[in-house]
Amino acid sequence: MVLEGGQYVKIIGLRHRDKPIFTLPVPRSRIYIVTDPALAAAVQRASETLSFTPLVPDLTKRVISLDLDTVALLRQNLDGEPHGFLADMHDMVYGFLGPGAPTAFSLGAARELGRQVAAHAAQLQQPQMANLLTRFLYRPDNPLTLHPSLENAFWGL
Numbered sequence: 001m002v003l004e005g006g007q008y009v010k011i012i013g014l015r016h017r018d019k020p021i022f023t024l025p026v027p028r029s030r031i032y033i034v035t036d037p038a039l040a041a042a043v044q045r046a047s048e049t050l051s052f053t054p055l056v057p058d059l060t061k062r063v064i065s066l067d068l069d070t071v072a073l074l075r076q077n078l079d080g081e082p083h084g085f086l087a088d089m090h091d092m093v094y095g096f097l098g099p100g101a102p103t104a105f106s107l108g109a110a111r112e113l114g115r116q117v118a119a120h121a122a123q124l125q126q127p128q129m130a131n132l133l134t135r136f137l138y139r140p141d142n143p144l145t146l147h148p149s150l151e152n153a154f155w156g157l
Helices: 007-015 037-045 056-064 068-075 085-097 104-141 148-154
Strands: 021-026 029-034
Touching (some): 104 148
């Protein structure tokens, strides 16, 4: 574990794929390793049964170099209930993006994304459309080939 670091858990998991879940004893504790994808999804969703929330602030601090104020915010329990900030965020994301019928929120977000992608695609296609049209109309004397700065005038920009 000392030599491999975080890779050690991955190596052990790959070595014992036949076991859907097992423990790795460590001093004064144990690490649960889940190798079955369906079981891993169930374990991750069952936050009341097995909560990773207390570990997240310290892990993210190390991984993305969070400052102490941000870590304190992640630990904070905003509403006085046992859940806290991270669990509330988890529930919100799963509520909006989880399986089941799409919500009005997710449908609206998808519609807006579609509009932005369509507008962006049209902007990307304008130069090709202009060149195709003028090449067809003017053959070798294509004004856009001779004077590329005319493209904006072509589109009325």
